[in-house]
Amino acid sequence: MTRAAVAATADARTVRLRHLTKQFGPVRAVDDLTIDVLPGRVTGFLGPNGAGKTTTLRMLLGLVRPTSGTATIGDVPYGRLRRPATVVGAALEASSFHPGRTGLDHLRVYAPQAGVGDARAREVLDLVGLGPAGGRRVGGYSLGMRQRLALATTLLGDPPVLLLDEPSNGLDPEGIAWLRGFLRALAAEGRTVLVSSHVLSEVQQTVDDVVVIARGRLVHASSLDDLARLARPRVRASSPDGARLADLVARSGWTTAGPPARAADGALTVEVHDVPPAVVGAAAFAAGVELHELAGVGAGLEQLFLDLVDRPADVAGGAA
Amino acid sequence: MGAALRTEYRKVVTTRLWWVLLLVMVLYMAFLSAVMAWAVTQGAGAPAGGPGGPGGAGTGVDAVRSVYTIAVTFGYAFPLVVGTLAVTTEYRHRTITPTLLLEPRRDVVLAAKLAAGGVMGVLFGVVGTVAAAGAGALVLALLGEPTGLDEASTWGVLARSALALAVWAVVGVGLGTVLTNQVAAVVVILAFTQFLEPVLRLVLGLTSWGQDVSRYLPGAAGEAISGGSFYSDAAGVPLLPAWQGLLVLVGYALVLAALGRVTTLRRDVG
Known part of the structure; x- marks a missing residue:
């Protein structure tokens, strides 16, 4: 009652x-x-x-x-x-x-x-x-x-x-x-x-x-909370030896978030999805790739939001 | 409805415009009436030299009445503007949104605005008429002329003058719902009351069928309510009886409000 x-x-x-x-x-x-x-x-x-x-x-x-x-x-x-x-x-x-x-x-x-x-x-x-x-x-x-x-x-x-x-x-x-x-x-x-x-x-x-x-x-x-769970954490890694880092990313089958940033001296910065920083670090160490930066990048909630609101644009042919 | 009325009333009295307009009306009407009172006693006030129409302003009580009702003849734009602004400011400042949020029944909003317009109209009517009659009577008394204030019929004219002005404010609310753009509404009011209708009445007054038409113009209907009239004297065109004038002017208000209800107030507010 x-x-x-x-x-x-x-x-x-x-x-x-x-x-x-x-x-x-x-x-x-x-x-x-x-x-x-x-x-x-x-x-x-x-x-x-x-x-x-x-x-x-x-x-x-x-x-x-x-x-x-x-x-x-x-x-x-x-x-x-x-x-x-x-x-x-x-x-x-x-x-x-x-x-x-x-x-x-x-x-x-x-x-x-x-x-x-x-x-x-x-x-x-x-x-x-x-x-x-x-x-x-x-x-x-x-x-x-x-x-x-x-x-x-x-x-x-x-x-x-x-x-x-x-x-x-x-x-x-x-x-x-x-x-x-x-x-x-x-x-x-x-x-x-x-x-x-x-x-x-x-x-x-x-x-x-x-x-x-x-x-x-x-x-x-x-x-x-459920939205946050959908957010894909990213890891940013950079190495002075860009070629070997790119090779490592490819061999490990990691998905990259956006195109990698290449510096003139051959250094490379990449962001990869769905891999904890520890795994990336361990793989780089095992492969002998020198890392100058290794960082988890946010929860990516804002990025997820932007992805959500952009998605229909691809279907609609970018009306905005 | 009671709450909506109080809200509409408060909307008007919490801004400055109403008393600024009222003050201007008082000064303007007192000035016009004083000048007219002096003019009629000089015999120069005879736009009425006109072709001897009935009620032609010669001297005496009729002349005095056209002085006392000067607010209905020349001052009706003031209550008309006040009524109109009660609607147009809502659109200008986008307060129509909270207005419709607090009272989603648009018929009630419109009815409350018309009623509140009538209340403001009574205020403008009484004060405007008192200003005109007061200044006019003062000048007449100073000149040693009869003021006519000892005649009951004069007081009847004054009361009907206030009534006419009150109805004008309701017409204004109706106009505002049709023409929500404030600048456009004020321009239309000034053009119509200060130029178009006076010219129309003079021109239409030249023919007999035109006279019949001109009596149904809103300004003429307003004057008919009060009785005395500068323009009708000038053109020698008789007005409608007071009660018909009232029906015609109220008719203008209701037609405009109905038009606003099915246009402006039906629309999406976005």
């Missing part, structure tokens, strides 16, 4: 896209997206610029009509939510402000529709660290302050679902670190938090799950 109740609440926070598609003239901006975004987790919604992230969010929020498919929050389309600000907080762009309005007044404008009073407006301003700037006109705000104000607006109605489009744009490193902790805390409270970004590294330390789209299509959806 209790379990069922819990499941029902959790479900009310689940964002669900089913075969969501949007055609703009000849361009299929979003193509058959089917995704579940779960409560209690921060989900990164990733893809290069123009991948269809914003259009997807706008369809989910009832601003753009899908060509086909559905988008729901707890099985209810956004347009049918009563008092949506108490269910979903969404920030789509950091520029949706009247420059002549103060930060506090911006929040007061929307407070009636979120069903809250001025006290809550001040509270969310403080929450995002804008309290002292609340009386200033938004026209004088920096991009980072506008991002914070946009975030404050989403929090007005204390919604269980938060959808944030590129929320760290314009934030300084300190602001990004703050945002990270803030979003983690919101998810820890059981909220559904979706954060879009065009750079994986920007949200890598924030998200639990990743959804990657490219050219409107889903190319990957998993937990961040």
Whole structure:
């Protein structure tokens, strides 16, 4: 009984896209997206610029009509939510402000529709660290302050679902670190938090799950851990005797990542996949190849991300 | 709907434009009315020398009324602009996105904007009419002329003047939903109210069928609500009865709003 109740609440926070598609003239901006975004987790919604992230969010929020498919929050389309600000907080762009309005007044404008009073407006301003700037006109705000104000607006109605489009744009490193902790805390409270970004590294330390789209299509959806497992570690090795190193790589059957870098004096630097540095070192030692560099190169998560979003380009003939 | 109304009201009063426009309107109307009041007492105010149309502004109460309702004749662009900006600023500053996020029912958004426009319109109507009638009556009193303020019918004219201006603000909201580009909307308003309609009414006034048409122009309908009219006196064209003028002007507002509903407010917001 209790379990069922819990499941029902959790479900009310689940964002669900089913075969969501949007055609703009000849361009299929979003193509058959089917995704579940779960409560209690921060989900990164990733893809290069123009991948269809914003259009997807706008369809989910009832601003753009899908060509086909559905988008729901707890099985209810956004347009049918009563008092949506108490269910979903969404920030789509950091520029949706009247420059002549103060930060506090911006929040007061929307407070009636979120069903809250001025006290809550001040509270969310403080929450995002804008309290002292609340009386200033938004026209004088920096991009980072506008991002914070946009975030404050989403929090007005204390919604269980938060959808944030590129929320760290314009934030300084300190602001990004703050945002990270803030979003983690919101998810820890059981909220559904979706954060879009065009750079994986920007949200890598924030998200639990990743959804990657490219050219409107889903190319990957998993937990961040599962994505990381897909990342192929690389080893960089360089030797003054380039010919012998190249020979060793060929004989060992290692796959190289990108073309080797040849120096004028015959030195060679190669990167190989799927082999631990120790194995490369041992093989070089056994073969008597002098190594001047031997290093494991990152987890390659960003590279994996780029590979994921580039892959359809090969099929589509490089539309970008 | 109540929440949407409060939101729309707060949108207007949290920016500076509304009181700047109101202040300009007060000064402009007071000035025009003072000048007109002086002119009618000099007998020079007789654009009404015109071909003896009924209601021609000679002297007396009719002349006084065309002074007091000067806001409806020359000042209606102010509530019209205020109503229009309530919509166009949303598109200019892209606040239409949060607006539709907090109230996805677009009919409700439109209805709230029309209603809030009406409320602002009442403010502009009352203040604009008071400015015009106040300055006009002051000049008349100083010149020792009758002000007509002791007649109940004059107060009726003043009330209808405020009503006409209020409806103009609602027309503005409708116009804004059709023409969301702020610059284009303001240019169209100025061109139409300051040039096109006055010229049309004078030209149409030359023929009898033209007179019939010109009475249904929005400016003429607005003047019909209040009663007194500079242009209709000048052209010697009788206005519609007040209640018909009200129906016509409200009709303009509703047609524009309906047009905006099926165009602008149907579109994707991206």
